[in-house]
Structure formats: structure tokens, C-alpha cells
Amino acid sequence: MVDEQMEVERKFEVDDAFVLPALSIVDGVARQAGAQEFELEATYFDTADLRLAAAHVTLRRRAGGPDEGWHLKLPVAAEERREIRVPLGAGRRVPVALARLVRVHVRDQRLAPVATIRTTRVVRRLLGGNGRELAQVCDDRVSTTASDGDGGWREIEVELVGGGRGLLDAVGTRLIEAGARRATSGSKLARTLGSRIPPESPPIKGSSAGAVVSRYLAEQIDQLKACDPAVRDDAEDAVHQMRVATRRMRSTLASYRPLFDREVTDPIREELRWLGTVLGPARDLEVIRERLGELLADDDVADRDLRTRVDRVLAARRREARQLLLAELDGSRYFRLLDALDALVCSPPLTALAGRGARRVLPELVRRSWKQLRRARDAAAEPDLPDAERALRLHENRKKAKRARYAAEAVAARFGKPATKFSSRMKHVQSVLGHVQDSVVSAAELGRLTDAAADSFALGRAQVLEEERGQQSLAEFDRVWSRASAPKLRRWLR
Helix, strand or coil, X not given: CCEEEEEEEEEEEECCCXXXXXXXXXXXXXEECCCEEEEEEEEEEECCCCHHHHCCCEEEEEECCCCCEEEEEXXXXXXXEEEEEECCCCCCCCCHXXXXXXXXXXXXXXXXXXXXXXXXXXXXXXXXXXXXEEEEEEEXXXXXXXXXXXXXXXXXXXXXXXXXXXXXXXXXXXXXHCCCEECCCCCHHHHHHHHHCCCCCCCCCCCEHHHHXXXXXXHHHHHHHHHHHHHHCCCCXXXXXXXXXXXXXXXXXXXXXXXXXXXXXXXXXXXXXXXXXXXXXXXXXXXXXXXXXXXXXXXXXXXXXXXXXXXXXXXXXXXXXXXHHHHHHCCHHHHHHHHHHHHHHHCCCECCHHHCEHHHHHHHHHHHHHHHHHHHHHHHCCCCCCHHHHHHHHHHHHHHHHXXXXXXXXXXXXXXXXXXXXXXXXXXXXXXXXXXXXXXXXXXXXXXXXXXXXXXXXXXXXXXXHHHHHHHHHXXXXXXXXXXXXXXXXXXXX
């Protein structure tokens, strides 16, 4: 059984002579429960080059205490981590349920023990007026077998249970007044490993064109990595968000080609294209299932039995697509793409043009993406086009709108509100045309279901309704385009 919770805690360094102050006088705390002592032994697992530690991720097997078991902690925000627990079991191999959630960091490397930490822990619970537990204060005496880290120390951990951040601050203030110091290490493992942990890539600094775009790419790479465990967990909207991050990177590398060595970035773009096609089927079936579910529920001709049968068919296909996706995410090709993205951030392959000022270089590259969109729109607006050809041109229009949107989004940190507004209007164009494309795909899916179903009348009617929805979205396009093409929206590009 897998258990999950959000951990919010703050650590303090203290000397051996430190005396824990009375914390029952802190606002909101009614009393401090009696102390409980535990002996804990935790074995930490990582790759030989400490990839998890470098990513501020900890994976351990802990024996002793009320929460013994396997613990995986993933960073969320300052002092906040997502903690996933699995029962201890008989073996010492990392449980599959946890190993898959760190695959984005570990890739095809082996997980093995890297440190053992023993802790004598004294726990005091802080209770509210109704007896509800607000926080735990853990007084830890730690010993390790570190080679170049800290071999032993004492620390205080304050972990929220039912209390809020204000309580964390108040208890922290009380501890500091008594002589405690805010911890300099984020975890016991980080303090144990010390300088063995690989240094983080330095932040990309500067105001050059290359620096502005490289920072945006780094954000999208981080987003892709953050989505990976969520996709493996089948979290809501995770596939969509991972696909969006992939598209943003690929589009940015296309829009800003002159800033990068294409011998390096063109292969990355192709691999991002591949990843997009891998994510596509699972995401498309999510959209189709949701759209058809709503459509059939609104259509009083489709009874509950038919809606259930359609949903089961689509759910089964989505499960198959998800299994294929997970197989690719566990494959060497995906891991090598992650390696290439890491290298892209660590040492951006910039050209001489990238070293010039952002104001002199970037607006012209955004303008190019706008011109491509305008040409695509003009092509889609030609009269007397066959329906199939118009649909293809509108889809191309949508892709160009995405590129213009992401091109502006990538430089919004430098150009502010004008770039943000331009990106927003491009998103409106993309969204309307997205609804048109979703209707085309859903109507086609209904056609296939109609051919294979006994109750073809209801599905046929739903297909007509879906086509009508697509026409309504298409009618909205002219209004959205009028606003998106206003000249004043592009003044910042001059």
C-alpha cells in the first residue's frame, strides 16, 4: 500500500547543551505532550553520481519509529516536500512504486545504498485546545559513517501536522531565542554527503538575447521533469502539461534558431517532436473521452447504457495508449533526450548573434513568427477550398499561432506587458482553432463508433452535434482574429 502526504518542516542546528524551551506558551498551542524516544536507522539510495541528491530528492529505507518503511521525498517548495511511503517489506530492493517516480533523474543508472544515518529521536507533540495535533518537534541526535560530510550532530525538526505556517514561524522564533540556528542543510542526507553532492548548474545570468531565451528553455525543462512522475502516477492533466512543456521547447528552438548552434539543437528538436508523438495518443483520448462524455450526456437520445459502453471503449483505448507511453518513458531514447536537455541548460550552444542585446535581436524573431501565422491565416481564408483542405490549413494555422504565442512568452520576462498581451491574444487564436480541431477529431471518432455500434442513430446524431460545435468555434475565429491582428498589439516588435 502506498501512502502519500505533504511534509512541511523546518530544521534548526543546536549544540549538545541546548535545552528545548517550553513551547506550550506559543500562541495556538494548548499543551505540549510528553516526550517519546525512538531509535531510527535509515539507509539512503541513489546513483553512483548522486543524481537524486543533486535534485534535492531523498529515497530511504527507514527501520524504527512509528513511520518505518520506504520513504521518497520530492521537493515542492521551500520547506515543503511531497512524501510517498511504502511499507518496509522483507527485501532491501527499492520498491517499483518508488523507483518509477525517480526515473526522470535516475534514468538507466542503478540505485544503490550511498549512506546510512542513525538517529536517536525524541518527539514532543504540540496540541491545540481541542486536543488536535498541530505539530511535532523532533530532537534528533544523529550519527553517520560519512567520509567527507558531517559525521554527527544534533538538530531540531519542527514538522506541521494540523497547524499552519504561522505556528511554524512562532515555534521557530522561540527556538532561536533559546539558542538554536536555522539549519544550513536541507536534509540529514545533504549534510552527510557534504561536498560529494554535484553542484547545481549556475543560473543563467545576463540580458543578452541568448540569456533571455535560455532561461525560458531552462524553465520548460524543469517543468517537463516535474511532470514526469505525475504522468507515471496518472495524475490529472499530467500528460497534457508534459506535452505543453515539450511543445514550448520545440517551438522556442525553432523560433530562435539563429541564437543556437543548429548542429546541437536541431537533433534535440527532432527528439522533442518524437516525444510529442509519444504523448499524443494518450492525451488525445483524454480529450475525446471528455468531449464525447459531455456531448452524449447532453443528448437525450443517448441513454445511460450507450454512454457507459462508449466510455468503456475509450477508457480501454486510453489505458493501452498509456501503457505504450510508459514503455517509452522507461526507454533509452527518452533518457538520452533528458541528457541532451541537461547539457543544453548547463552549456547553451549559443551563436555570436545570441550575445547581442535582447532589444536589438528578439523582437525581429517574434515578428517572423507573426508573419508566418498571418500567411497561414490568409491561406486558410481562400475561397472555395474543399472541406478537407480547409481543415488542414486551419490546423496549420493553429500550429503557427502556438509558435507565435510561445515566441512572445519566451521573452515576456524581458519585454513585459506588451509581450504578455501579444502572447495572450495568440493563445485565444490557438484555443478557438483547437476547439475546431477537437470537433473534427471527435466527429471522426463518433463515425468509427457508429460503424461498430448497434445503436447507430444516437451516435450519428452526436456526430452531427459535434460537427455543429466545430462550426460554431470556426465562426468565432473571425472575431478572435480581428483582435489578435490589431496593429497596436505589435508595436513592441518595431
